Amino acid sequence: MLGVRVVLSRKTDGSVAALEDACAHRKPQLSMGRIVGDQIECGYHGLTFDCSGVCTLAPRLEKPPRGARVRAYPVESRYGLLWVWMGNPALADASTIFTVEHWGDPAWGLN
Ligand code: FES
Numbered sequence: 001m002l003g004v005r006v007v008l009s010r011k012t013d014g015s016v017a018a019l020e021d022a023c024a025h026r027k028p029q030l031s032m033g034r035i036v037g038d039q040i041e042c043g044y045h046g047l048t049f050d051c052s053g054v055c056t057l058a059p060r061l062e063k064p065p066r067g068a069r070v071r072a073y074p075v076e077s078r079y080g081l082l083w084v085w086m087g088n089p090a091l092a093d094a095s096t097i098f099t100v101e102h103w104g105d106p107a108w109g110l111n
Pocket of ligand 1 (some may be wrong): 023024025026027028042043044045046047
């Protein structure tokens with residue numbers, strides 16, 4: 001999106017997380033790793049990132065490296081679409097998503 005690779009994952013509560021698709025270690029795609037609960041594990045050395053992008057596990061280290069994180073993007077699921085905020089997360093405002101009149105109204109069709 002906008003020239004940035006983003007990996008999307010569905011969390012155990014059904015909501016969606018959006019992270020930069022690049023491991024904080026050597027930048028391979030996290031989407032080539034695997035989902036572990038609500039987290040994504042890098043396929044190379046196993047650094048694991050939570051939905052906020054913070055590294056929570058480094059298999060060969062006692063503690064995850066301080067500051068190891070990937071960018072997390074606010075995401076909203078609405079109208080059968082995922083709306084990913086690519087700007088400053090502090091400015092994300094789901095109320096700015098336009099309204100689709102009659103969405104979900106059975107009297108209206110969806111093609
Ligand atoms: S490249 Fe991802 S953990 Fe090393």
